[in-house]
Amino acid sequence: MKLYTRIKRTPEDFIVEEIxxxxxxxxxxxYLVELKKRNVSTLETLRVISRFLKIPLKEIGFAGLKDRFAVTTQYLTIPTNYEIDERCFRFNGRWKEVKNLNWEKEYGFCIKPLGKVERPLKLGDLRENRFTITVRNFEKNLRERFYRNYDIVKRYGFPNYFGEQRFGSVKSRDDFVLRYLLRGDFEGALKSYFFGKSSVEYWGDWRKLYKTLSPTLEEYEKDLIRGLMRGLSAEKAFRILPKNVRLMFNFAYQxxxxxEYLREYIEEKYPFIRIPFINNWKLSYWIEVPDVEYLKELQIPYTGKEFKVKDKTLRRAMMRVLRKYGVKEEWFDRExxxxxxxxxxxxxxxxxxxxxxxxxxxxNRIKVRFSLPPGSYATVLLRFLLKG
Structure with a gap:
């Protein structure tokens, strides 16, 4: 049985609270603003707030992206030169402002200013995330597996992989826009953004593209295609995307x-099991760690350009990954x-x-609560506890 049939039958099965x-x-x-949402992504709420309250996206600070299919509470910062009060928004085919939200049935979010702070929030700017998760279909063989794997996690922790949310925050999960950008192929990047690896017969016919996709597009995406219709180059059209959206392409690929660095490291060094992930990728989890105190302190760099790697096993793992995917050193810190x-x-x-x-x-069911540091993913833990 797949992971999400056990932990996300309803949004209330997956509750997340930022601290x-x-x-x-x-x-x-x-202003520090509380954002409570149900069955909507963080990025979508920011776009709606920006559109309805006339606040540029770049002015809204947030500490992290929270799951879409969940009930989550997180925080935003908004400059005090904008007016902000308690508001609720519901999605029912289109976004509409409402007096309140039916939290048991409706999809949407509410915002509430709490007071003032001295600086804006930035990514990772929180103490921890608290999760309350209900696991369904918790039959006997799954219970045994859960408690056995929890004992491993209690002793050795679990690998700090990025979860699927990190890859679902952009249009396509089956391709990486950044790979096209690094090759200077901005048209390929745009095609990947809208369609992933799917072939599209009418690509290049911008009017038909606009007419076909328009009902599902954000306003800035419509602006991008209008730019192509006016004759803008693919690179100039790409820059119409908000910077926080463009940065997601970089975050996803890195x-x-x-x-992959961490998976390769684990497979070379520890007894492990592989568990299915999205896009036919795999995540490997240690099942025994003889050097747990060393592992607790181990940090893995994103490129190794600034933070040199002393661990020989890790250095080999990183080199294998960079070679496999054709990553070039001249791409590091590139504009x-x-x-x-x-x-x-x-x-x-x-x-x-x-x-x-x-x-x-x-x-047939278990409900658990736990906290994780910022940037760590409960779904990565649950994949191991439930073995996919």
Whole structure:
């Protein structure tokens, strides 16, 4: 049985609460705004807020992307020169402002200003995420597997892979827009953005493209195609996309490469099992770790250009991945499409659960609560606990 038939039967099966890092102040240049949403992505809520409240997307600060098919509470910052009050928005074929939301049935979100803070939120700017998750179809063989794998996680943590949300925040999961950009192929990048690897007979007929896709497009995507219709080059049209959308292409590809570094490292060093992931990719999980104290402190860079790798096993793993996917060193810190891509940074290889608690347990269902540090994914943990 697939993972999401067990943990996401309804949005209420997957509840996420951000624990923010910012503290309210008497004075400040930004409002801290609570965003509660049901069955809608973070990026979509930002676009709706931007459109209805006339606030440029770049002015809205947020700490992370939260699952779409879930009930989540997170926080935004908005400059105090914009008016902000309690508002609710519902999606029923189109977005509409409403007085309140039926949280048991409707899809949408509400925002509520809490007070002022001194600076805007940025990605990763929170203390932790708290998850309350219901697992269904929790039959006997699954229960045994869950408790056995939880014992491994309790002792050794679990691999800090990027979860599927990191790859679903752009249009296509089966291709990487950034690979086209790095080759200077902006038209290929646009085609990948709209259609992935699918072939399209009318590509290049911008009027037909506009007419076909228009009902499902965001306003900035319509602007992009209108630009192509006016004769803009593919590169200039690409720059019409908001910068936070363009940056997602970079994040998605670098996250994929990082996951591959970690998978290769685990497979060379530890006893492991492979578990299916999206797009026929695989994630490998350790089942025994003799050097857990070392692993706790291990950080893996995104490129290794700025943060040199001393661990020989990790260095070999990274080189194998870069060779396999044809990644060139001259791509690191490169400016392309109005953004700097393939930058270096560090991410912990392992993550450990905090405050794990079983809230409810029946013959066919279990409800658990736990916290994870920012940037770590509950779905990555659950893939291992439930073995896909």
């Amino acid at each position: 923010p890092a910012l503290e309210l102040k008497k004075e400040g240049n930004f 996250s994929f490469l990082w996951n 392309v499409g109005g953004m700097v891509v393939m930058t270096d940074g560090l991410r912990k290889a392992a993550v450990f659960l905090k405050d794990f608690k079983i809230l409810e347990k029946t013959k």
